[in-house]
Each structure stands twice: as structure tokens, then as C-alpha cells.
Amino acid sequence: MLKDRQSPLESEVSPSMRLSELSTLWFEEIESNGRAGRRTIDGYKDTYRRVISPALAGLRLNELSTGRLDRFLKNVAADHPATARHSKVVLTGILGLAVRHDAIHSNPIREVARIKVATKDVQALSVEDVLKLRAVIRQWQDDSDHRGRPRASDLLDVVNIFLATGARIGEVLAIRWQDVDLQASPATITISGTVVMERERDTYRQAKPKTKAGFRTVKLPPFAEQTLRRKYIVEQPADDAMLFPSSTGTVRSPNNFRRQWRDARSGSEYEWVTPHVFRKSVATLIDREYSSKDAAAQLGHSGTAITEKHYIARATESPDLTKALEQFAGHEVVDGPTM
Template sequence: MTRQVTATGTTGAAAERALRQKLVDRRAPTQQGITADTTMTKLAAHWLAFLREEGRIEATTVNEYERVLANVVLPELGGLRLRELTTSRLDVFLVRLRSISTSRQRKAKVVLSAMLGLAVRHDALTVNLVQQTSRVHRQRSEPRSLTLADLVGVREALRAWAAKERPGPKASSDLADIIDLMLATGARIGEVLAVRWADVELNATRPSLTIKGTIKTEAGKGTYRKASPKSDASVRTVVLPGFAIAVLERRRASAPGDPNAPVFPTRNGTWQQVNNVERRWRQVRKDTGLEWVTPHTFRKTVATLIAERVDAETASQQLGHSSPAITREFYISKPAIAADVAHVLDELAASPDPGTGRILGE
């Protein structure tokens, strides 16, 4: 289809220059309403609508993307049209975010790259400019797990918190039991809170627990149990140690007969929120020297212990990771001292037999 393009100027030469520039900037029209003249604010709305309609990404993740756009990206870039974007402009924006927070920089780059990817697919841009910006460098921190002495401190802090006088109903043993089950399984906190009595098998020869759900909280939807955990690899059955069996048997004695009831319900019998449990733990650990311990630390502790006693592959399976590489890099603490091979290295100090050249004692 032939289209006429016009431009104006104060002189004929100026009009011709304006026309040539207009032809350079011109993009073919698209069917989705995304063009080179679309603003970043409008592109963000298109992208979020696409994600929600596609339904491939968790609603909570889409909501987080929307929050990052509203608070970080759009206040500065929202008024720009796609044709006004340059790699240098985006790079300066992202590098400036690094001085505030590496996490904020990383999240902004993720949403910007995905948004511009949509613009490329709709022919509003020819390349994704974000992919040419500086890499996000995160400071690597070594995984830190709990020692047995640390665990003694954790349990003492839990007992002291439960016994503390405070207004309102007396604190329950829920939090201590939740932490024990995290230590017994290596499960995520949302996975533990999503365990139903139907998922527990205490009468088998090898008592076990099947992890096949997680807890989600969404605005307008409330807190609910999602019938699948983080990934396909996260669905797993783990054999329970003795201390976890004791916790579950005690709780089952006072539990309702409904197999779909939560093992760790609220006082009203509903699903507990992850944020509420995390907030309670922050109250417990306050002024105890355990401020560095998060619910994820219990998961790292399980991974480290299994890797030391068995291997990283087994630790990865216990945690529900898709690859042992993830477990090694982010979950297993390095030992304070390398493996004791001093007796092997002692051979290097021996004198060779003059006749054979072999190390004496071989």
C-alpha cells in the first residue's frame, strides 16, 4: 500500500530536510497499536496486559513488575517515545540505579528488556536497546548456614518469645513447629505452610511428606493455597526424620479430621500468610544475635548438611532444585577448613628409594 508522507518547513530546502528526516524515523504501522511514537507509559500498559492475558507468569510476579514500573522506571522514562530511546540514555539510567540498589537496578533492567522485547516483536523497534547496556554486577556473598550452636540459640529464642508476657492470646508453638519442619525437609516457607494432612504419611514404614503446593497472597484475592509449588522439580516426597514425626503426631492429635485442612492453620482455620510468619520470626530473633537468620537460612542449613554427609546431588533433590549447580552456588556453605588430607600430603616429604625411585613406604 502506497502512503503519502508530507513535511513542512520555512523554506523549500528546510521542508525537504524535514521530509527526509520523517522518512528516516518512519516505521511501518502495526496492528497492535504499538509504534515508534508510543510512549513508555503506554508500552508498559500493553506489556502488563499481555502478561496477564497470557497467564504464564504468576500474578504476584506481574504485580511486582507493575510496582517496579510505577516506582522506578516510569517516573523518569514514562514520557519518552520509543523512537526517542537510545542505548546510552537507558545505560545512564540503569547505572544511576546501581548507586541506589543493585536489586533495584536488576529489576528495572528485567522489566525494561521485556517491555522493549514486546516492542521489537510488534515492529515498533528494530533492536532491543536494553540488551546492549552495561551488565548488572551483583556482589557475591557466600551462603551462610546455621551451626549446631546457632540452632540451640534459635530454639532458645523461640522458647523465650513464646513465654514472654504480652497482651492478647498466648503465643502458640506454631512458629517453632514450622521451623522444625523446614529443618526436617529443606522446604521453602510457603511450601511448609501449604502442607495438608493429606500430604503427610505417618503410618508408612518410612514416614514421609509430599510437597506439592505453596501459599500465595494477592491483592483482591487474599491468601490461598496454590496447588503447585515454584517449579516442576519442586514437587517431591521427602522421608521425615524422627523429630519431624514427633511434631506432626502431636499436631495431628488436635487436628480436625479433614484431610485437606492445613497442618499449620490460623486461629480461624485458614491458610497462614508467609509475610505474617516472617514478621513473627523477625520479632523472635530481635536482639538475639540471630538477626542474619532468615527462613531461607534454614533451607541453606539443610543443603549444607546433606552435601557434607552425602553429596550435592542429594541436597539438590531434597530442596527441589532443577540442577545441583543452583544448590552448590547459592545454598551450600563452604567449610571453614578444607578436608583433612594431611596424611596424604605427608607422602610428599618422604625420601625416594635410591634403587626404585618410589616413595618409601609405598
């Protein structure tokens, strides 16, 4: 019989199934097929638990119309547009499972109104800003008044590698000494992993970067090479040692680094500077001196679109319309000396 040949999943998914039941099946599927990383899945689950479930979990699939989903997402977007967009991604995946198993004819989420998220201007540090910020961090590191909290003594070194590579915080904290080649000319660092934080698991080094294009070898400017040579002489590390370990010699948590970074810049004019700002600063400088293609390669992007949209700070430049605008002068001749 046909019923006997059906898989358990095919027989379970039906128009009368509730979203809560379907979501369980979808999360099981994406965890087993390996297409999404642990952090991505945890993010999906968090969005479902906090945002989607309270409003929609009890509804059956045949009750989830495009109009109902559109109203739900608009209500979320009124206060939290980014959360609404993420909710749309999760719902698209969950309801896509129902489509694939013929429980519904089409995915109702695909026809909801577009969720607009305001884009923020890219903020990057100038060369002068970097010099001033370095002085702020150096003073913080040298301050003997620790106020009961131990201070990281290597923040300036981490900043130098941020500025020399344009790497993400997780990528920088995942660098091992075996990824560093001080014999090359110029010296290089190979970005070959990233630090991952998962629920119910200690922070660990993932043996691949965030994206396929993120696996790259970057050439280091002299200031970064000098930083690494000094560290190597002082520390005499093993090849498999982390370049910037935790206080106990293990993989350093990005959250712990961010806390140290907040302490270091607190009260200064650079409180707005997060580790990601260094990545944008590198992209902006390389774009200005070379090209956006070079900036994308340095950052580990597969193309220039994301780099140009989210990482390069530039003023809008109008086309040369001076000939047209000169018509406003008429026959007037401006007397006096010219500059």
C-alpha cells in the same frame, strides 16, 4: 488491504509510541498468556511504577537508545543494584514487544552494561546453633508475658518441618494433612503447593509449588515424625485441614509468620535468622554429609548450580600444594619432637 488484515496491536505499536503506552500493552499481554504468576506480574508493575516510569515513561520508542538506557540503569544501580537488575528484566520484556511488532529493529536494552550485584556469603545454622535457637523459641512460647500481643504456640513445630524438609516458607504453610503420610516408613510429606499473597485478594493456597521441580515427596527424620504424630493426636484434624493454619483456621500468611518469628528471636543472638536460613542450613548439612545433588533434590531445585551458589555454606578449600611449598624448607632439618 494489508492495513485491514493487521491486528489492533500491530497497528498500535510504532516507533513514535511512548513507553507508558507500550508498557500497558505488555502488561496486558503477560496477564493474558499465563506465562507469569500473579506475584511476578505485581513485582514487575511495582518496579515499573516506582523506578522506570518516573524516568522513561514519556519517551518515545525511537528515543530509547542503548546509551540512554545504559545511563538510566547505571544511575539506579549506584544505590540499588538489585533494583536496577530487575528494571532491566522489565524493560527487556516491554521493548521485546516492540521488536516483535517491528516498531524497532532490535532491543536496545540487550547491549547495556552488565549490572553487577554483590553476592553475599551464605549463612547457615550449625547443629549447635539449632539447639540453642530451639531453646530461645521455646522460652518465647512459654513466656506468660505476652505484652498485649497473642503468641503463636506452634513456632517450634514449624521450625521442625523447616529443618526436616528444607522447604520454602510458602511451601511449608501450604502443607495440608492429606499431604502427610504417617503410615509410610519413614513418614513423608509431599510438597504440592505454596501460599500466595496477592494485592486486593486474600492469602490463598496455590495448588502447585513455586517451580515444576518443587513438586516432591520428602522423607522425614524421626524428630519431625514425632512432631506430626503429637499434633495429630492433639488436633484430630480433617484431611483437608492445613498443617499450620492461621488463628482462624484458614491459610496462614507468610507475612504474619515472619512477624511472629521476628518477635520470637528478638533480642537473641539469632536475630539474623530468617525462615530462609533454615533452607540454607538443610542444604549445607546434606551437602556435607551426602552431596550437592542430594541437597538440590531435597530443596526442589532442577539442578545443583543454584543450590551450590546460593544455599550451601562452605569454606574455600585450596588445592594440595604442599609439595611445592615444601621447597621453601631447603635442606633445613627441624630438630625437636614431632607432634
